Amino acid sequence: MKPIRIGIVGIGKIAREQHIPAIAANPAFTFTAAASRHSTASDVANFPSIAAMLEGVPDLDAVALCTPPQAHYEAAKLALAKGKHVLLEKPPCSSMGQLDHMVRLAKTAGRTLYQTWHSQYAHAVEPAERLLKQRKLTAARVTWKEDVRQWHPGQEWIWQPGGFGVLDGGINALSILTKIIAEPIFAKSACLYVPSNCATPIAAELEFETDSGAPISAALDFRHTGTQTWDIELSTSAGPITLSAGGGLLSVGDELVPRAAGILGVEYTAIYRRFAELIAHRHSEVDARPLQLVADAFLVAERITVDSFLP
16 A cells, blocks of 8 residues: 555644654655644645645645644544544544544544544553453552643643643543543542633542442642652552553552563554554544543532642
């Protein structure tokens, strides 16, 4: 098969650090065009908008949407109408209704819609999923604390309506939970700590429960400095399991499990491998569960105003 001609929409931090290198490393793709309001990509045709890109390079096969989630729905709608396959960076969009309709649009167009959750491809996730099939989960604790100035420098969209705030990072943890825990998970309560000058939370305390009654708590904070913490601690019928470093490391009891060679590979390398497979078979893959947990957390949440935040 000839390489899939792909265009990237949104040439920001995530596109430069993850998407462009992953595409370059995958012979199934050729990076052909870019659309971005504020920056350009080297060695490809650049356009100020996705509409201009689709008009200027009509033979594109696929697009990767790396813009803030507030812009994903309209961009995906346009790309699918033009007959392009679509990859969505997480979070997928600003509402469950939009995501549901994107699935319908992709089916009507006969094109692939791939909603990515990069943390589901972290090294420890698949082994943890296998372990939980052999054990009963009794409780879980998520600690996801990071410095927003380091990971989202100057990104005002994250503080605007539909920008998710600390849940933009926290949804990575939720995507791991929905991957490794087979049963449904439901939101019970939440406290969202919202700066007085922002629309979205800078920290959150969340409480979930599995369908069988196992409690899951999550502490999320964008104000954290020093060592960044992305841990998921699982209590099970056969002892504790811990995923640390954002799902990159697995400990069973007190023992750190060595990484097995070839476990899915680097997250974005695995994402583009999967995208090529889906396109080849004209299938879509959309996992709405992490977004549903965020939406439900907002529904049950108490909002607490805290000091203003200066990015």
